[in-house]
Amino acid sequence: xxxxxxxxxxxYPPTExxxxxxxxxxxxxxxxxxxxxEFHDPEAARAxxxxxxxxxxxxxxxxxxxxxxxxxxxxxxxxxxxxxxxxGDQKFAYARPIVAGDALxxxxxxxxxxxxxxxxxMTTRSDVTTEAGELVVTVWAKLVQRGEE
Amino acid sequence: xSETTYRVTRADLVRYAGASGDFNPIHxxxxxxxxxxxxxxxxxxxxxxxxxxxxxxxxxxAPDAVVELSVRFARPVPVPDTDExxxxxxxxxxxxxxxxxxxxxxxxxxxxxxxxxSLAQAVVRKx
Numbered sequence: 162x163x164x165x166x167x168x169x170x171x172x173y174p175p176t177e178x179x180x181x182x183x184x185x186x187x188x189x190x191x192x193x194x195x196x197x198x199e200f201h202d203p204e205a206a207r208a209x210x211x212x213x214x215x216x217x218x219x220x221x222x223x224x225x226x227x228x229x230x231x232x233x234x235x236x237x238x239x240x241x242x243x244x245x246x247x248x249g250d251q252k253f254a255y256a257r258p259i260v261a262g263d264a265l266x267x268x269x270x271x272x273x274x275x276x277x278x279x280x281x282x283m284t285t286r287s288d289v290t291t292e293a294g295e296l297v298v299t300v301w302a303k304l305v306q307r308g309e310e
Numbered sequence: 311x312s313e314t315t316y317r318v319t320r321a322d323l324v325r326y327a328g329a330s331g332d333f334n335p336i337h338x339x340x341x342x343x344x345x346x347x348x349x350x351x352x353x354x355x356x357x358x359x360x361x362x363x364x365x366x367x368x369x370x371x372a373p374d375a376v377v378e379l380s381v382r383f384a385r386p387v388p389v390p391d392t393d394e395x396x397x398x399x400x401x402x403x404x405x406x407x408x409x410x411x412x413x414x415x416x417x418x419x420x421x422x423x424x425x426x427x428s429l430a431q432a433v434v435r436k437x
Contacts, residue, residue, distance in 0.1 A: 185329075188328075188329045189329045189330070191325070191329070192322075192325045192326045192328070192329035192330070193326065193329075193357070193360035193361065193363070193364060194316070194322075194361075194364065195363075195373075197367060197368075197373040199373040199374070200373055209372075209373075211374070215373050217360065217363055217364075217367070217373070218363040218366070218367070218376040219356060219359050219360045219363050219379070222332075222356050223329075223330055223331055226330075226331075226332065226356075227331060244346070247383070248355045248356070248383050249382065249383060250380070250381065250382045250383070250429075251355070251356065251359055251380065251381055251383075252378070252379070252380035252381075253376070253378065253379045253380070254377070254378045255376060255377055255378070258373075258374040258376075301380075
């Protein structure tokens with residue numbers, strides 16, 4: 162059964178703030194092999210105008226994927242069969258880089274649902290802000306639920 | 311155009327799983343990957359995207375340059391259980407300016423000669 166189009170536009174409650182840790186940024190940078198000093202060394206980051214280490218561009222996937230999974234993919238009403246889901250597209254649009262010490266709130270929205278050739282395509286958007294409401298980054302993911310065999 | 315080759319091994323996928331919190335077993339268990347019809351363990355799409363992000367920040371010469379980064383996952387990256395693993399080749403090509411004066415980049419990522427990403431692009435801020 163195709164995904165229910167009436168979910169388009171549905172917005173989920175703001176998440177608990179994700180506290181961006183210096184060691185988590187370093188761990189993520191090491192895991193992707195990124196060696197720029199500003200990802201690892203607070204002094205190097207301060208030298209280019211930041212208060213602490215800067216996160217690599219795909220870092221927010223850590224909390225956007227987890228929170229949109231918990232809120233949208235596991236929404237029983239929507240009824241996604243995750244065993245048939247593959248990651249289709251991913252996009253990040255930054256207002257400013259993420260810096261260690263940020264406490265970031267996600268508001269997840271179902272932006273689009275389409276069905277084509279027996280497959281369902283769902284685009285989720287995560288608006289990531291500080292607790293004060295400053296926009297930091299917007300993250301889109303398109304998930305593909307393949308048709309049942 | 312600049313081209314960079316990144317080696318990807320099973321150890322990289324385990325490290326990335328831990329760092330990102332994405333523990334989907336298709337990225338570390340051959341048995342599980344086979345059971346869902348994959349030829350073997352594949353890299354996280356987001357790991358490939360992270361390699362592309364490295365190529366972009368290195369091209370820009372600034373860790374905070376990325377304004378936008380987007381990709382479509384076109385094909386999986388199989389990672390054999392060998393010391394060599396596999397290789398992902400990333401290219402970065404300048405494609406003009408945005409209205410805001412940022413630089414547009416066209417990106418490609420290939421593994422064993424096949425495109426693993428499509429519609430991959432970035433916008434970077436000049437320092």
